[in-house]
Amino acid sequence: MNRTKPIRWGVIGLGWFGEVHADNLAEMPDIELTALCTRRPERVAEIADRLGVENRYTDYHQLLADPNVDVVSVTTHINDHRQIAIDALRAGKHVLLEKPMAPTVADCDEIVKAAEEASGLFMVGHICRFDSRVALAKEAIEQGRIGTIISMHARRNLSTAIGQLVLDDISALMGDGIHDADLMLWFSEAKVQTVYAQEVHPGKNKYPDGGWSIARLDNGAVAVVESVWHLPESTPYAIDARLEVIGTEGALYINCGEAGLQIHDAAGVKIPDTMYWPRPFGQYAGVLQEELRYFANCVQTGEAPTRITPGESRAAVAWMAAATKSAESGSVIAF
Structure with missing residues (x-):
């Protein structure tokens, strides 16, 4: 082009x-x-x-x-x-x-x-792959700085107010848990062997408000995804997202909930988005822009995207779909 x-x-x-x-x-x-x-x-x-x-x-x-x-x-x-x-x-x-x-x-x-x-x-x-914090974590893993991954745990929780807007369209695990499922498979370069999950449905929307899924990967690691869209409406942050990766020689921690800014005013404390699609001084910036620029560059050069492949995206769906099936049946799902 x-x-x-x-x-x-x-x-x-x-x-x-x-x-x-x-x-x-x-x-x-x-x-x-x-x-x-x-x-x-x-x-x-x-x-x-x-x-x-x-x-x-x-x-x-x-x-x-x-x-x-x-x-x-x-x-x-x-x-x-x-x-x-x-x-x-x-x-x-x-x-x-x-x-x-x-x-x-x-x-x-x-x-x-x-x-x-x-x-x-x-x-x-998969916007999280374009987050510089996540990219630096992937780089550290590839450099061998934490050894072989043996355990991962992530939480990605939202307020009940957001949940009520979205849970008639998609469950918390499929909607947000899929971010961390994808990152864990990307970090470990492993495949899922078995999945077990439990979901909770305290709200009145169509899909469960929250769930936990545990997977055994084919490299022996254990990976746990937590996604709950039932935090109090007074929750100050846009999202409570944290990811822990433990290896044989070290560990790393990604905190995507701490945006680096707190605003205290008459309405209380709020932590606005400063990373994904913030708009300081009326101009968009952030991770979504990085994702869009990346794909635009691929179109300009004619080079197929490698940051996230269709097969990798499919694998994350497979994990979360198996988690839904496990939560409904109470059984461990084997791949």
């Missing part, structure tokens, strides 16, 4: 995170936010008017037929991921699909097959 021309980008799905994608893309150099799509005409008009986007669609097939779109972000409900991603790949678009790739391994396999046959590039948006 000619580097002098901007990458023309469309967004399919304008829920909360689809809007975040669109907002970030609209501010990025060398990217032209060309088209937006959601099923609700009033919603697409709202976002397109605000961002000055001319091409507006309520049918994603029409966006995929638009020759002025090179790349699409697919930020829809997880149950819509498979068909939209496959259609986008078959339409010749480069596709950035939000995680999780799909709700089932079978769906993932269909997407992976379509990606292998497509002319465009494909990547699943």
